[in-house]
Amino acid sequence: MTKSTPCRPFPTARDDEAVARRMKDTAQTRSPSYRLAFSDQDFLLQDDLRPVRLQLELLKPELAFQEEKIESTIVVFGSARTPAPEDGAGDPKKIAIYEEARRFASMMSERKSHDGQRDVIVTGGGPGIMEAANRGAHEAGGRTVGLNIVLPHEQAPNPYATPELSFQFHYFAIRKMHFLMRARALVCFPGGFGTMDELFETLTLIQTGKVAPIPVLLFKEKWWRRIVNFEAMAEEGVIAHSDLKIFQFVETAEEACAAIENFYGEN
Numbered sequence: 001m002t003k004s005t006p007c008r009p010f011p012t013a014r015d016d017e018a019v020a021r022r023m024k025d026t027a028q029t030r031s032p033s034y035r036l037a038f039s040d041q042d043f044l045l046q047d048d049l050r051p052v053r054l055q056l057e058l059l060k061p062e063l064a065f066q067e068e069k070i071e072s073t074i075v076v077f078g079s080a081r082t083p084a085p086e087d088g089a090g091d092p093k094k095i096a097i098y099e100e101a102r103r104f105a106s107m108m109s110e111r112k113s114h115d116g117q118r119d120v121i122v123t124g125g126g127p128g129i130m131e132a133a134n135r136g137a138h139e140a141g142g143r144t145v146g147l148n149i150v151l152p153h154e155q156a157p158n159p160y161a162t163p164e165l166s167f168q169f170h171y172f173a174i175r176k177m178h179f180l181m182r183a184r185a186l187v188c189f190p191g192g193f194g195t196m197d198e199l200f201e202t203l204t205l206i207q208t209g210k211v212a213p214i215p216v217l218l219f220k221e222k223w224w225r226r227i228v229n230f231e232a233m234a235e236e237g238v239i240a241h242s243d244l245k246i247f248q249f250v251e252t253a254e255e256a257c258a259a260i261e262n263f264y265g266e267n
Contacts, residue, residue: 013038057174061147061167065182068165073122073145073182074108074260076101077198078129078189078219100219101129101189102136104253109142111257116143119184124148124175125157125166129189134160147175176201185215185260190223206246207239213246215263217256221249 011019017039023029037043044053082098083090105121121137123130125146137144138160146161149169157166169175176198180186188199199218205211218224234241250256260266 054171054174057169057171058177061178062181064164064167068143069117070120070143070145070165070182072118072184073120074105075122075179075183075186076105076129076133076189077124077186077191077195078132079191079195080124080126080128080130081192082128082132082189084131097189097220098129098132100253101132102139104187104256105133105136105142105144106140107136107253107257108260109137109140109144120145120165122147122179122183123161124194125161126155127158129191131158131160134158138162147178149175172197180205180211183214184264185217187217187219187256189219190227203243203246207243215260216247217250217259218247219250219256221251224249 013036017036020036020039028034032040032042035043043049078097078101082094082101084098085095108119108121111119120143121133122145123133125134125148130146134144134146135158143162143165144160145165145167146157147167147169148155148157149172157168167178169178179198180202186199186202188195199216202211202216206213206216230239230244233239234244248259250259
């Protein structure tokens with residue numbers, strides 16, 4: 001039985017755009033009002049079109065994930081300022097953290113269950129810990145995702161994200177949605193404002209039941225306890241003591257992988 005060809009009674013948007021480009025040059029066809037709305041950049045970039053741009057930014061990566069058959073992801077957050085070993089003059093402690101992120105992503109990508117569709121490593125696509133995780137996955141032969149964002153200072157995607165899974169965002173909110181839409185675990189290394197923003201939004205969504213619980217793993221307990229006094233928040237009554245169970249501390253790549261496996265009963 002042959003597969004039937006879908007019925008397409010209307011021309012595609014691409015077809016009509018091609019026709020529009022061949023229009024006779026007149027005062028009317030040169031007018032901005034005559035441009036097709038979907039190919040009119042001046043129109044699409046107006047403030048009033050923000051809801052449409054939000055939808056487009058949500059939809060474009062989603063369609064790409066579907067096309068690439070990405071079923072689940074492991075999200076890695078951490079500082080963009082953590083140097084790679086080859087950078088030379090970096091803090092040895094920070095370099096060690098870089099290498100641990102690299103090892104974790106490599107181990108996750110080498111697991112027998114990893115097929116390039118499940119537990120794909122996702123980062124913000126930039127330097128530092130993001131680069132380390134993309135790099136580890138890439139070196140292990142895995143596909144890996146980079147969700148970059150336009151910033152006032154120039155930031156190119158790191159060279160280890162899979163090209164067809166490397167995206168650029170304008171809206172932080174939509175980017176953070178894509179971090180979590182397929183996440184089976186969140187692994188958070190030491191970081192700054194951006195890392196804290198991403199971590200605390202995830203904790204809030206789990207706390208409030210907006211997303212199902214997933215492993216939230218904080219690398220380097222000593223660092224986190226120095227920076228954030230979670231217990232004091234519970235003692236002050238601004239969070240429940242049970243909220244402290246939403247996350248756990250880990251020290252090594254092996255411990256993080258085991259925590260994910262234990263959470264899902266995969267041992």
